[in-house]
Amino acid sequence: MIGRLNHVAMAVPDLDAAASRYRDLLGARVSAPQALPEHGVTVVFVETGNSKIELMAPLGADSPIAGFVEKNPSGGVHHVCFEVADIAGAARRLIEGGARILGDGRPRTGAHGLPVLFLHPKDFDGVLIELEEAATTRHSPS
Amino acid sequence: MIGRLNHVAMAVPDLDAAASRYRDLLGARVSAPQALPEHGVTVVFVETGNSKIELMAPLGADSPIAGFVEKNPSGGVHHVCFEVADIAGAARRLIEGGARILGDGRPRTGAHGLPVLFLHPKDFDGVLIELEEAATTRHSPS
Numbered sequence: 001m002i003g004r005l006n007h008v009a010m011a012v013p014d015l016d017a018a019a020s021r022y023r024d025l026l027g028a029r030v031s032a033p034q035a036l037p038e039h040g041v042t043v044v045f046v047e048t049g050n051s052k053i054e055l056m057a058p059l060g061a062d063s064p065i066a067g068f069v070e071k072n073p074s075g076g077v078h079h080v081c082f083e084v085a086d087i088a089g090a091a092r093r094l095i096e097g098g099a100r101i102l103g104d105g106r107p108r109t110g111a112h113g114l115p116v117l118f119l120h121p122k123d124f125d126g127v128l129i130e131l132e133e134a135a136t137t138r139h140s141p142s
Numbered sequence: 143m144i145g146r147l148n149h150v151a152m153a154v155p156d157l158d159a160a161a162s163r164y165r166d167l168l169g170a171r172v173s174a175p176q177a178l179p180e181h182g183v184t185v186v187f188v189e190t191g192n193s194k195i196e197l198m199a200p201l202g203a204d205s206p207i208a209g210f211v212e213k214n215p216s217g218g219v220h221h222v223c224f225e226v227a228d229i230a231g232a233a234r235r236l237i238e239g240g241a242r243i244l245g246d247g248r249p250r251t252g253a254h255g256l257p258v259l260f261l262h263p264k265d266f267d268g269v270l271i272e273l274e275e276a277a278t279t280r281h282s283p284s
Contacts, residue, residue, distance in 0.1 A: 001169025005190040008150055008222055012267040021266060025239045026224070027143025048147040048224065050192040055267075075267030077219040080150055082168070082190065097167045124163060125154040125197075125217030 002082040012075040015057035083134035144224040157199035225276035
């Protein structure tokens with residue numbers, strides 16, 4: 001079912017400083033910061049060729065990562081995202097297996113404009129997992 | 143400098159249970175457990191096609207992840223690993239830039255039998271970063 005590791009999202013307290021470290025110290029290709037007000041974050045993409053890191057800082061008063069940054073003031077890995085070919089089928093299989101989907105249990109539109117869902121970290125070893133119905137794997141066998 | 147995202151390592155309290163969840167709930171291809179006594183962990187590899195997840199549980203009395211699992215009893219993301227073509231060059235650039243390499247500051251042989259180093263999480267937004275001199279990218283331009 002799960003396909004490519006689409007990205008690893010890291011919450012950071014200072015986005016410009018984090019982007020500079022990835023660019024200057026680690027020699028990575030990093031994007032310009034991109035504000036996503038409807039998702040409450042500003043992101044910088046770090047390209048690794050096979051996947052990417054998303055550096056995220058809270059944006060606005062109701063950022064969904066504000067609590068995480070408060071609990072982890074230095075930052076940390078916020079979630080990992082896997083691609084799936086059929087997110088509705090994935091949701092059914094997960095719910096039937098006893099896993100909990102955050103929110104109302106239905107896929108919604110994620111930061112990349114594609115259907116996503118988040119799984120309860122307590123069901124996956126303390127790790128917040130995002131599933132994204134990715135265009136690149138949508139037609140591949142699941 | 144950094145190339146492919148080689149793996150994301152997650153420390154888990156119960157390796158068999160975690161492997162089952164990835165296989166049965168997420169439909170992933172998972173390896174058999176592999177004991178690495180010289181590294182103090184037992185690992186299961188989850189293949190994602192483009193990269194991999196390493197599920198790790200402590201092995202033996204002096205496991206380097208024992209403290210992490212004690213602090214995070216549900217588990218969590220332990221580190222992310224990027225490939226580099228020239229680890230000695232990477233170490234020089236990082237030290238010159240003010241980043242701290244854990245241990246004695248010199249690459250050592252990692253769990254895959256390749257030279258690795260770990261960077262201080264305080265220098266990278268609370269995230270433990272491993273660099274591995276990977277055979278697949280060793281001869282590519284850095």
